[in-house]
């Protein structure tokens with residue numbers, strides 16, 4: 001049977017690119033820590049007719065008729081998220097993480113107020129106060145930094161800075177921090193200086209729901225998460241907060257910043273929470289961390305310097321430049337060429353540039369979704385080392401790409417079935433994969 005038959009008729013060019021992307025995701029080891037594989041159930045909800053309707057407002061209080069089903073869907077998504085996080089209030093309408101952070105700030109801050117987040121170059125996020133982002137332009141940003149010796153959060157230093165700058169809000173939560181976050185320390189600091197404690201748990205939501213990272217709730221005043229990272233849901237986000245902020249954050253997202261919610265995403269968020277409530281999700285979260293530790297150990301064995309010395313969560317940040325004499329971008333390109341997708345990344349106190357930094361960031365949510373375990377992580381660590389010590393040797397890269405394609409055959413990707421591509425060339429050959437990388 002033809003796969004994606006309507007697209008084949010209407011827009012074969014886009015259909016070909018979607019299939020090419022499925023084949024790419026199938027035949028590569030995907031190590032970007034913020035990416036994952038959504039399940040077929042999540043994809044079905046995301047691609048449903050819920051995309052057809054407007055629902056401005058909130059369940060029971062909409063500006064449009066015809067909400068007999070969407071009210072129930074949004075209520076289910078909210079109830080499931082609220083129960084999972086143990087918070088007073090949840091809003092599942094933000095289109096993604098950046099608008100979610102923007103909505104929280106809009107709700108609780110005035111322009112010019114001081115905020116404190118981890119500096120972007122050390123593992124924060126653009127929306128945590130980076131100077132060219134709205135968060136650094138609209139608010140007075142006083143970023144905190146990691147401890148230069150331990151490359152970990154130094155809570156006493158953060159506290160000292162907070163006493164000096166008296167922020168209205170402190171953001172805890174990161175995109176390149178491999179260690180457990182001590183939320184109670186942030187609560188203590190915020191209580192002392194009278195700041196709002198905002199937790200951005202986008203990267204680690206799956207770990208928190210799976211019980212392998214402490215939760216900031218109910219300690220944090222406000223929080224956000226994206227839904228597509230370790231939670232394994234659709235591309236979207238949500239806000240969580242104490243009851244006293246509920247009305248303000250709801251108003252900030254609609255009518256403050258957005259119009260109609262993306263109902264297809266809301267439904268898929270509800271599905272993701274249902275999946276995350278099953279016992280198998282706890283095993284998944286635990287395996288993400290076991291895999292990250294196994295991969296970190298193997299990289300360590302090969303002489304890579306790991307930022308902070310290792311990992312407690314789903315991600316690893318490691319030096320390529322000082323460890324192996326190859327800059328991050330060249331390293332991530334060579335890894336992609338050999339079948340492993342990662343991103344180059346600044347390391348704390350990097351002396352290189354963001355476009356070509358000293359390190360690479362990797363993570364294990366995607367490979368764990370495919371069922372890979374510690375034995376595969378050891379192989380991946382060996383392959384990373386082989387690539388980064390032979391980055392210009394085409395024969396080595398070809399050999400590794402072949403070995404990886406073979407391994408990937410034994411670990412199916414959720415949400416995909418290679419039988420679908422039978423009419424379209426099946427799983428891509430090594431040459432096709434190589435051309436895909438080299439031609440881009």
Ligand code: DSN
Pocket residue numbers: 034097125175
């Ligand atoms: N872009 C995300 C990441 O890769 O960490 C953060 O939003």
